[in-house]
Amino acid sequence: MRSFVARLILLMLMHVAFVRAAEIDPAVMEVGRVQFMMCAACHGKEGEGTAAAPPLAGSEWVGGGAENLIRIQLRGLRGPITVKGREYDIAGGMAPMAYQRDEQIAAVLTYVRQSFGNDAPPVQASEVAALRGEVGKPQLTVADLVPHGQAAPAAVATPSNKYANLDEGESFPRWVVIGIIVALLAGVGLWLAKSK
Numbered sequence: 001m002r003s004f005v006a007r008l009i010l011l012m013l014m015h016v017a018f019v020r021a022a023e024i025d026p027a028v029m030e031v032g033r034v035q036f037m038m039c040a041a042c043h044g045k046e047g048e049g050t051a052a053a054p055p056l057a058g059s060e061w062v063g064g065g066a067e068n069l070i071r072i073q074l075r076g077l078r079g080p081i082t083v084k085g086r087e088y089d090i091a092g093g094m095a096p097m098a099y100q101r102d103e104q105i106a107a108v109l110t111y112v113r114q115s116f117g118n119d120a121p122p123v124q125a126s127e128v129a130a131l132r133g134e135v136g137k138p139q140l141t142v143a144d145l146v147p148h149g150q151a152a153p154a155a156v157a158t159p160s161n162k163y164a165n166l167d168e169g170e171s172f173p174r175w176v177v178i179g180i181i182v183a184l185l186a187g188v189g190l191w192l193a194k195s196k
Ligand code: HEC
Pocket: 035, 036, 038, 039, 040, 041, 042, 043, 052, 053, 054, 055, 056, 059, 060, 061, 062, 069, 072, 073, 077, 078, 079, 080, 081, 083, 088, 089, 090, 091, 092, 093, 094, 095, 097, 108, 109, 112
């Protein structure tokens, strides 16, 4: 009985550890929040949209493939574009913002995808790096984007939300800590199981 309880506790603790690891790194969200100030100038503080730009909150583009978002930021975008059933064609469109580092672009897009009621997988710096070749090309139009009805590109771009944080150098120490805790708990569990 004691061994059963020990195993059960061990399983529960391991579950908690893995669920925690699947969350978005708060440090990434903080970098994203700061970078978002620039987007907010046009898209609004809560991504609600303004006269200068369509909304990001609830936008099907934001919830769609990460590739679209990365390319929009690297090349800019000009309308017309339909967002939440309304067509926008704002003079000048959106200028490219390619000067930010890969990590900053990944962070701001992750922030947008995880804020204002949006809930889409994080964007990795490696995905931004892979699209750097887009920089300097003309502003995108909707025809250049992957139709957001197709879910597949998003899934391909971010195959595993759960271990996505492993790519980020900063979150590595957290994994070490979680690993040590899990190993310690496993040890205690085994010890409890043996000494029944
Ligand atoms: C100078 C104003 C401006 C800034 C700053 C800006 N955008 Fe935009 N953005 C636009 C406009 C305008 C459009 C729509 C194109 C059009 O109407 O011509 C757009 C469209 C978009 C779209 C696709 C449509 C939608 O609403 O989902 C995304 C995604 C987007 N922007 C993300 C961002 C992000 C992320 C940032 C910050 C890194 C940002 N934008 C900064 C003006 C801006």
